[in-house]
Amino acid sequence: MNTRYLQDIINDVEGTGTRLNTLDIRVINRRTFLKLTGIAGSGLILGYTLKGIDPVHAAPTEFVPNGFIRISPDGKITLYSKNPEIGQGVKTSMPMIIAEELDANWSDVTVEQSAINKAEFGTQSAGGSRSIPSNWDQLRQAGAVARAMLVAAAAAEWNVPVSECRTESSSVIHMASNRKLSYGDLALKAATVTVPALETVSLKNRSDYRLLGQRIGGVDNRKLVTGQALFGIDTIVPDMRYATYEKCPATGGRVIQANLDEIKSLPGVIDAFVLEGNNTVSELMPGVAIIANSTWAAMSAKKKLNVSWDESSASTDSWSRAGTLAREFAAQTGKETLTNIGNVDNAYKDAAKIHEAFYSYPFVSHAPLEPQNCTAWVHDGIAELWAPTQTPQRGITNVANTLGLTEDKVIVHQTRIGGGFGRRLINDFMCEAAAISERAGVPVKLQWTREDDMLHDFYRVGGFHSFKGSLDKSGKLTAWEDHFITFSDASGKPVSGGNMSEDEFPLPLVTNARFTQTMMPLKVPTGPWRAPRSNSIAFAIQSFIDELAKSANRDHLEFLLEIMGDPRWLKPGDAGALNTGRAAGVIKLAAEKAGWGKSLPTGRGLGLAFHFSHAGHIAEVAEVSVDASKKLTVHKITVAADVGPIINLSGAENQCQGAVIDGMSTMLGLGLSIENGRIQETNFDRYPLLRIRNAPEVVVHFIDSDYPPTGLGEPALPPAAPAICNAIYAATGIRVRELPLSKSGFTV
C-alpha cells in the first residue's frame, strides 16, 4: 500500500548514491526522481513517510514508551511533535516540554513531525493559541512516564530503590555510589518495564526546570536556511501530475460551460474537466480542473480558460454599500441587545460629559506566503494526502465527506506550513485536490496561484462600532455603549470572526454598559484570522477608551488602570479569563519600560493599548512621529506580556515581534474592496504587506507569572494597532477611526 510504496523508494534511494554532473530531465517520474537526489542533496521528499510510532509494532531494539518518545541504544532521543508547524514554533516548544520532564539533554534530541493519530495524540491542530495550554499536561506526562521507566530500569540494574536515583542530562545517576547509566544504555531494559499509570508519575516543580525558559533555536533552522526543509508545496510523489482549479470569483457561482476542448489541446495539458462540488464553501465548490505535466503548463492553461458562470446564487456583496448602510444604522439603536448592565440611559442624564465616535475596519486576507496547495492520491478506495493544513484531523473528515469515503480510508501526512494565520483551519484545498485526483486517477499536486489564494480566502471580516460613553465631573467613566454593526450568514448568525463576546472588555467593568448589535447579510466567506475578533475590535475599543480619557482630560494610563479596578478574576475559577490584576501588571510594565510620561518633541508621541485574548494579558506602548505631510514613523513598540511561564524565550520573543509587526502591517495599508462579490486585491502589488524598511524596533518584556502557560501565536497582535493610533493622536491630535491608515492620508 502507500506507505510501503514510499518505503520502497527510500530503500532505492539509499541504495543509489550516484551523483551525475549531466542529467537529461524530462518530467519527474520515478526514475528521474531517484536521479535527482544526486543534485538536491539527500532526502528530497522522504521526510513525510510514517515513522512507526505505535509501541505495539515498535522494533524491540528501542525504547518507545509512548507515541512521543523513541530512545535508541546509541543514545539518540527522537521526540515527535504532534501539531502542525505554521511558524508559531510548536515543533520546538512542544518537544521542549517533553524533554524537560524526561530530563533529556537537548543536544541528544531530534524532533520529527508525528503522524496523525487521534487515538495516540488526541487533538492535533494549530489554532486558537491552544497548542501549549491544551497539551501542557499531556506532554509533561509523556516525558515523566518515560523518565520513570528509565529510572526503574537503572534501579533494577543496580538493585537499588528508585528513590536513590536521580536523572540529569539523559542519564540516571545512583546518588550514593555516583554510578551512572545513560538513557541509551538503559533503552533496551526500559523497554521491558511496565508503563506506569499517569497519576503515579510525579511532575517537576518549576524551580527545577533546566530547559524551559531558555532560548532554544528552531529545530528545523538548519534545514530552512539551506533550502532542505519541506513544505506542503514541496511534496513530490512519483508519477504525480500538476493541477490548477478555477472557481467563480464571486462565491457561489456555478459552471455553465468552459472551453475544455481548447484547454485540453494546449501544450503539456493532460486533461480538463468540471467538478460540480458539494455546495460547501469549506469543502468543494464548483469549478474547472486542469491537469498538466508541470505546474507552469497548468497555470498557463488556466489563464486561457474561458468559463461562463451562473451567478444567480453567487455573492453580490459590496464593501462600499456595507459602509453606507452601517453609517445609517449607526444613527439608530442596535437591533438586538446582547449586554445590558446597570442603566446606561440614566447615566447619560447624570453625565458631566458624553462622547461619541464611529469606527470601522475593513476585510483583510490571510495571505500566507505559501499559496494554498495539496498533493492527493486517491486510489483503491483510499485517499492519501500531503497537506499544509492547520487542522489535519478535520481535513480527514472534510475529504471523507467530499469523496463519500469513511474516515479510516483517508490518510493525511502533515507537512511544514508556510504560514497559517487561520487560513489553513479550513481545508477546501484538500477537498479539491482529493476530488481532482479521484477523477484523474493519478496522484496530483493542486497548486493555487496567488490570485486564487486572495480571491478564495476566508477573510477577516470588516466591521463597524458606534460608541457612546459618559463621564462624571471627576472624569470617571460612568457608561460605555457599543453598537456593533457586523454581518450575518445564511442562518442569521454572525459570520465567522464577526461576533463579539457579551463580556468583551470593558463591558463587565463599567457600572453601566450596553452592547447592541445590527447585522447585514453576507455571502463572502469569512473565517478566523490571527486573534479572531480581537484583531479588529481591540483597535476600536482601545482607541475609544483613549478618546474618553482625553475627553475627561485625564492620563490614559491612569484612566485605564481605574477601569481595571481591584485585582480580581472576571470569572472566578476560570484561569482562561481576564484577571484585572494581571492586566494592570502588564499595563504598568509596558508604560514604565516605554518611558510613559517622558517629554517628547513636537510631532512625536506615545500611545498605549491593552487587550486580553487567548488567555494572554498584553499591553503595548508605541512611540511614533508624524511629519507635516502625514508621513508616519513607528520608532519602537514596547510589549509587556503575561502568558505564564515562558517555554522557549527565543520563540516567545519572535512571536511577539512578528505579531506586533503583523498588526501594524495590517492597520497601515491592508484592506479589501469588495464589489459584486469579487475581491479586487489579488496580489501583493495592491495588498502592501509591510516590508523591512518600515519594521520598527519591538522590545518584549515577559512577566513570567506562575499561572499555567498559555499560547503566544496570537495575543500580542491586537494591541498594536490601537497603541499606534493612540500615539498618532498624541503626536498630532488626529484621531484615526478608520482602518487602514492609508485611507486617512498617512504614509510610511
Place this chain on the structure above:
Amino acid sequence: MPDLQLDVNGRQLRIIDVDPSTPLLWVLRDQLGLVGTKFGCGGGYCGACTVHLDGNAVRSCSITAAAVAGKRITTIEGLSKGNELHPLQTAWIEHDVPQCGYCQSGQIMSAAALLSKTPRPNDGQIDDAMSGNLCRCATYIRIRKAIHTAAEKLSGETVNTGGTV
C-alpha cells in the same frame, strides 16, 4: 519543444522539452527538484523565489529559463560550500530568525547578493537590498541583526549584537 542547457549550482544540466515561456522558478522546482526556491506570488513582488544569476539577486518567477541559459545560476541549495554554511546561514541559525521559514531562502539569497557587493552594509543599504523580500511572519528585526552579524564575521570582526540564541 526545445532543450535547455543550464548551469545550476556549478552543474551543467541539459533539460529536455521545455516550453520557452517557463519561468526559471518552475524549471528549478518541477524539473530539477530544487524546491528550496519558493513560489509566493508569481509577479516578482514577494521575493520568495530569489536566486542568483551571475551573482545578482533575481526573482526566478519573473524570468524565463530560456533567457538564463549559459548564465551562472545559484539557488539556496548551492549557497553553502558542501557542509560549510555561508556566514549568513550560520547567522540566521544563531539569531533563530525563521518562524514559518517559507520566505527565508529568498531572504538569504538577497542578503548574500548584498554582502557580495557591500560587505559592511548599513541599515539603509539593508533596507534597499531587502525590501523586495516579504516576510509574512515579520521576522524583519532578526533578519537585520543576522545580516549585520554575518557581515561582521565576513570582515573578521568581533560580533556582539545581543539578543542571539
